[in-house]
Amino acid sequence: MKKKKTKSGKAADVxxxxxxxxxxxxxxxxxxxxxxxxxxxxxxxxxxxxxxxxRYLRRYLRAIQARPLTVLDSPVNYGNHWSMTSxxxxxxxxxxxxxxxxxxxxMLLSKAAVFCALQNIPIIAIGSLGHNPFPDATPKFFRxxxxxxxxxxxxxxxxxxxxxxxxxxQVIRRGRDLPLHLTFSCVAPQHGKPCGRCNKCAERQRxxxxxxx
Numbered sequence: 408m409k410k411k412k413t414k415s416g417k418a419a420d421v422x423x424x425x426x427x428x429x430x431x432x433x434x435x436x437x438x439x440x441x442x443x444x445x446x447x448x449x450x451x452x453x454x455x456x457x458x459x460x461x462r463y464l465r466r467y468l469r470a471i472q473a474r475p476l477t478v479l480d481s482p483v484n485y486g487n488h489w490s491m492t493s494x495x496x497x498x499x500x501x502x503x504x505x506x507x508x509x510x511x512x513x514m515l516l517s518k519a520a521v522f523c524a525l526q527n528i529p530i531i532a533i534g535s536l537g538h539n540p541f542p543d544a545t546p547k548f549f550r551x552x553x554x555x556x557x558x559x560x561x562x563x564x565x566x567x568x569x570x571x572x573x574x575x576x577q578v579i580r581r582g583r584d585l586p587l588h589l590t591f592s593c594v595a596p597q598h599g600k601p602c603g604r605c606n607k608c609a610e611r612q613r614x615x616x617x618x619x620x
Contacts, residue, residue, distance in 0.1 A: 455492065546571065
């Protein structure tokens with residue numbers, strides 16, 4: 408699908424699935440240079456860290472003067488999973504596969520697709536990176552999802568992952584002029600701040616350290 412251009416030369420509308428993390432926060436800012444209207448959408452699922460994440464995200468979006476955040480609710484029940492209880496959260500030395508949340512992108516995109524069809528937004532952007540090992544983060548999945556969702560909604564959709572070939576280190580480099588200190592990467596926050604010990608905190612720390620070399 409070709410981007411429909413406005414008189415300004417920018418494509419018209421895109422919905423960006425955002426968390427408080429580095430990847431989607433940098434993505435929002437980058438797409439604002441390419442699209443006339445960028446709609447940041449946060450989907451609240453009831454996971455342990457979301458309240459803190461949302462506070463960070465709202466501050467970041469205000470700082471970059473983004474459009475108002477849309478928050479949609481799509482609760483999940485993972486039972487006693489660490490994402491719900493904050494117990495036995497994957498630590499700094501855990502493999503990325505331990506971070507898998509079953510069907511997460513499927514659920515996020517499904518909610519976003521309905522929103523986009525109702526708001527006449529043809530593109531959903533997601534901040535998946537190159538090292539993402541999960542089955543619902545592949546180019547094939549994104550293409551297949553867009554086709555199935557488009558058929559279900561009778562609305563032509565496209566899912567893009569502009570950072571799919573990048574590492575987190577490269578994303579940080581691209582966002583070096585942004586207020587990245589307002590972003591949040593933690594799945595076990597303590598008193599409203601990153602724990603510094605979980606898989607996500609460690610991933611961020613490594614990427615930041617690589618950029619400082």
